[in-house]
Structure formats: C-alpha cells, structure tokens
Amino acid sequence: MFTIHAIDPGTLESVRGKGTDVSGNAIEAVVAGGGEPLRCCLRDAVDGERLILFGYEPVLPPSPYREIGPVFAHAERCDGPAGTGYPDGWRGRSQVLRAYDARGWIHPATRVHDGSDPEGVLAAILREPAVVRVDSRNVAYGCFMFTVTRLHD
Secondary structure, three states: OEEEEOOOHHHHHHHHHHOEOOOOOEOEEEEOOOOOEEOOOOEEOOOOOEEEEEEEOOOOOOOOOOOOEEEEEEOOOOOOOOOOOOOHHHOOOOEEEEEEOOOOOEOOOOEEEOOOOHHHHHHHHHOOOOOOEEEEEEOOOOOEEEEEEEOOO
C-alpha cells in the first residue's frame, strides 16, 4: 500500500506569498487553456482557471539528483487532492516513475510506464527494499507530477 502526495500546501503558500520560486525567479501568472496538470490538487486544469507556473524542487536529501522543474498550481489556495490514491484523471497517462533511495539517489527500479495499472507498477517498485519514494514525472517534459511513499503500519 502507498499514498500519493501533492506539493505541500505550505510550500505553495510560500511561493504565492513571496511571488518567487526556490531559485528566486518570479512566478508566472497564467490563465489555463485546459489540460495543464495541477500539482496542488492533482487534476488537469479547466479552461479559464487562474494558475501560477513556477520552478519546484522536490524535497530530497542533498544529492546530485536534486533538480528544479516547472509546475502549475492554482493561483489561489484550493482544496487539494480528492484523496491519497492515484489521480483518476491521470490514469492512462504515460509517466516516468523515478525511484529514490534514502540518500536521494535514483534507484534502478525507475521505469517508464504506459499509465495502465499504475497501482500495480508502483507497488512493484515500492517492494524494492532500498526504495523510499517514487516521483511521478511527465514523460515529454520531465516535470514533477507527485510523490508516492509507502504507507506505514
């Protein structure tokens, strides 16, 4: 079993409040054309929604594999994801499932999947004892989508 994590609401509030991302770059105000993947609530944007685009650095230990990439979120605080399971609207979307170990290094369990049976693929990756998290990333752009961690008993 596992849980899916969107970008932390506190991180989003900080970015919105400061108007800059982790690199000090100004966030960009965007009006959705529809289909932009929102990392605040893990769904695609609807045409006309007010969004921000900014550089995000997933929380990893210091390592050579830390990176910053562009993400979309609502311009104003939203209710967040509908649950902690795989986002229904993103089923069938090809993704890179990048596995990481406790050092923040990419683990060989990383794979590209076609979007079918994401729970099965994630469960198989998380069965690897050294894997502590999996970041889902967009295939075409490489952007961070969400993080997956094991549920702890």
